[in-house]
Amino acid sequence: AVIAQAFVGNRNIVADAAADLTAIKERDPSNTEILTPFLYFKGFVALQGQRVAHWLWHHDRLHLARHIQSRISEVFGVDIHPAARMGRSIMLDHGSGLVIGETAVVEDDVSILQNVTLGGTGKDTGDWHPKVRRGALIGAGAKILGNIEIGVGAKVGAGSVVINTVAAYTSVAGIPARQVGKRHFNLPGITMDQTLSEPEYTI
Known part of the structure; x- marks a missing residue:
């Protein structure tokens, strides 16, 4: 009911x-x-x-x-706070071990694999969780911490720890996460392209 x-x-x-x-x-x-x-x-x-x-x-x-x-x-x-704002056309692949905090935002067309955390960094209050923008792809085991932004079409490699904002259409990996490869201009949250070495494009 x-x-x-x-x-x-x-x-x-x-x-x-x-x-x-x-x-x-x-x-x-x-x-x-x-x-x-x-x-x-x-x-x-x-x-x-x-x-x-x-x-x-x-x-x-x-x-x-x-x-x-x-x-x-x-x-x-799977632990997603009721206040977290979730878009549509989202795929939570496997889902096991996923944690999404209270002030997190996950926009449309995002794909997130297992054991991902969208968490805070301590006892901060107010707005203290990540914002994952449209079409981003978050690899298995990634930890994204703090009120930072994962830009449109960004890609976070498996096992990465992200503590700084990730620019749109950028791939990051490592602990702490750093940019890898060249910028891309697709939405990996839709294509599910998890490769981290990108060909170079110009606008």
Whole structure:
């Protein structure tokens, strides 16, 4: 009943879920249809639960939103704060170990692999989590910390620790993360191109 109330209260929740399913179908080479992720992919299911929790959070039902967050974390191993702002056409591949903090923003067309953290850097308050812009790709195990921006079409290599803003259409890797290769001009969150050595282009 609570979920149905959220769906009626914000019809974009269902539309966003459909866009997420389409994104998985188009980006995940292990899957060619939408029924399997709808039923079994914990990244997808966890994200839809967060969308409901987000609606509850903004309707002053904070404890119920927290309860949904807690159950998602317990069942799926995915911990997304109810207040985090999630776009559409997002793929949370595998989902296991994913943590997204309260003031984080993940825009449209982003893909995030397992064991990623979008976290803070201590006891900062206010706005203290990363902003991941449209079409970015975050590799497995990456840790992105603080109120920094991962620019449009940026790419973060697996296992990287990112503590500074990443420019648009730039690939970074390492601990701490540094730019690698040349700038690119596509949206790796859609193409799923995880290579870090890019050919040079000019505008």
